[in-house]
Amino acid sequence: MREEGEAGLKLNHHYIRKTIGLFEDDGALYLVSEFVEGETLDEILAQSHFKITFELARKWTLQLLEALNYAHQSGILHLNLNPANIFITSSQDIKITGFGKDPQSWKYANPEEYKYHPILFTAPEVFLGHKPFDFRADLYSVGIIAYLLFCGQLPWSLDLRLSPSAQKSKTLEQIVINPNLLSKLMPEWLFKILNKALMIEPSLRFDNAEEMHSAIISELDIPYIPSTTKAEAISSQTTLEKGTTFSAPDESSYFKKPNLSESGFSEKEKSIKSSSKNKNQEQQIVITTDPALEKMKKTLRIIGIISAGIVIYIIFKYVIIKGIQNTIKAKQESSVVTPFVTESTVPNQLLELNAVEGDSTIIGSMESDADPDEFPPHTVLIPSFYISPYEITMEQWAMVFPGNKLKDEERDLPVTNVSFDEVIQYCNEKSVLDGFQPCYEYIDSYIVCDFKASGYRLPTEAEWEFAAKEGKYETPYTYSGSNNIDQVAWYIENSEGHSHPVGEKKNNKLKLYDMSGNVSEWVWDWYAPYSANVLTALAGPESGTDRVVRGGSWKDPAREVRITNRTYAKPYNKTTYIGFRVVRSK
Structure with missing residues (x-):
């Protein structure tokens, strides 16, 4: 309780339950917190009559990320984020509690007290005790909560006959279920964002809460990678110098901007919304006074030339050559033989039946x-x-x-x-x-x-x-x-x-x-x-x-x-x- 109280006293944010005081009396430790009129998210999810709309799910997800971004800037991780420690106020805003708790506190949770056991929301590295933990552990928990809010169920198929710990172990072997397979109306871009937050490997998730928040606001379409993919299986990508960026259809890296304060989010949202109205418009990069401006321009021109060359190569290889191959194969009476594959992505073909x-x-x-x-x-x-x-x-x-x-x-x-x-x-x-x-x-x-x-x-x-x-x-x-x-x-x-x-x-x-x-x-x-x-x-x-x-x-x-x-x-x-x-x- 002392760690929880000390962490709470350092935080003052609209979406975090305020800690008023921590004191001892006669050997007993007492924690005084803000009174919140409302219910926990876990209690709300247990109510079949309560319907969470897409807009409400989006609002709560963004509020979670704003609160975490603030806490992370203060150097405080949560590591226990789950529906039981998220309050929904009478105004339908969130209040997070539980910062500073023991990361292994889920071990003492009684399954009968929860609609969804807290262990299911724990990041893999926290569950397995693979220290050190960083900000990305909390983003994994947000990914699960957000998926639950939008879809009404967890991202995996669970065997309810198993213990919560055994269920959690099995989720580490499963890819995230595409909501389209569940007849859930979730945009593909949003599924890819949540899937990125739910990567088993921390290095493949978003770097910070601000990055994930921006991706949702701008409806960023990022590449899909199965959530169980290992970091070493990802092919090396072009690394840009810090502070530069360029448009790319499948680019998964983000332009690093200064961390935002709580009030800074609203201004950023306005900027992103206005720039995303025309999806065919290139991303604008504003560069202030920079002595290396000319050098940067030359670098970007070189990158553009290389990118154009890669595009031409891909078009030639996968459109022209593939078209010729498909024409030849269509004339063959024998079974189709798939050519040798060297790339990690295999072109889709109908299955022979x-x-x-x-x-x-x-x-x-x-x-x-x-x-x-x-x-x-x-x-x-x-x-x-x-x-x-x-x-x-x-x-x-x-x-x-x-x-x-x-x-x-x-x-x-x-x-x-x-x-x-x-x-x-x-x-x-x-x-x-x-x-x-x-x-x-x-x-x-x-x-x-x-x-x-x-x-x-x-x-x-x-x-x-x-x-x-x-x-x-x-x-x-x-x-x-x-x-x-x-x-x-x-x-x-x-x-x-x-x-x-x-x-x-x-x-x-x-x-x-x-x-x-x-x-x-x-x-x-x-x-x-x-x-x-x-x-x-x-x-x-x-x-x-x-x-x-x-x-x-x-x-x-x-x-x-x-x-x-x-x-x-x-x-x-x-x-x-x-x-x-x-x-x-x-």
């Missing part, structure tokens, strides 16, 4: 080597659908989630180390990129699938087995496409301990590859015992704790890559032997 004609089929097995969970066999009606002939590759994954550069030998490997939740995000975002309606919707912490939507999704367990059995042909093979496992599958006896490029083994009659072996594949269904009363492939169990995984992998013995074999994994699991393929409803 094979048609599967629907029919009724028997799912499960009564063979002597079948496991108990393969019984009882049951008849299922399978509607027609499309399925990818190959497991999704690292190159196809990079079309949605660009990151590290791909090596030539990696581009056709099946993508692994992806959780079920990440796969769901991939399906939705790839659907948007390819002009389809996303299938998945997040409702609270649950994922709902619209099987009538046109986008990509995971196959149901029955669809997967039907395709592995060659659809309506229903050939009685033990493995997909053959009884000879070495013809169709990479497994423990021939894989040499790793996965292999997709499509190297024999395909089945539906021209599907690696349905047995190579990597196991996530499917949509929750894992549960079979029921003899299943009427449709689209009606898997309503809930569960594990998702079904099918097909077996390079590390499994032959019996585990049988068509009817079933395994399962937690939705957040990520391993080197689980990947996926996608389907679309017909």
